[in-house]
Amino acid sequence: MSNELIPVDPPELFHSPAFAQGMIIPAGPTLYVGGQDGVDTDGELLEGLAAQTEQALRNLLAVLASAGTSPEYVAKLTIFLATGVDPTEAYAATGAVWGNRRTAVSVLSVTPARPGALVEIEAVAGFPARDA
Numbered sequence: 001m002s003n004e005l006i007p008v009d010p011p012e013l014f015h016s017p018a019f020a021q022g023m024i025i026p027a028g029p030t031l032y033v034g035g036q037d038g039v040d041t042d043g044e045l046l047e048g049l050a051a052q053t054e055q056a057l058r059n060l061l062a063v064l065a066s067a068g069t070s071p072e073y074v075a076k077l078t079i080f081l082a083t084g085v086d087p088t089e090a091y092a093a094t095g096a097v098w099g100n101r102r103t104a105v106s107v108l109s110v111t112p113a114r115p116g117a118l119v120e121i122e123a124v125a126g127f128p129a130r131d132a
Helices: 049-067 089-097
Strands: 006-008 022-024 031-037 076-083 104-108 119-125
Touching: 022 076, 031 049, 049 089, 049 119, 076 089
Parallel strands: 076 104
Antiparallel strands: 006 022, 031 119, 076 119
């Protein structure tokens, strides 16, 4: 059985090349990645939205790799942006690290718990099929 994610894009809803309306994860383990900030390996917050967004995604990729999965198996991203941040700038910054991967996405405007944080990204992912 394949563990390929299955996009759900009902014909009566808007079809976007950037995101899916929903994703089905075939039966198997699921990884929930906690919010990743734009901090480096020393815990220092990078400067600016683009740098923080790219670093948060690199941190997310590190968690995926450590768990034995990859971005192709991410079914859902939740992106928390600091109130007043322009989401188009954050979207533009994702391309360099995330590439052109469709997934279900929610974007929320929040007051970050960490002073200076402009973005936090969490994910839900499945895993590649394993040989039985």
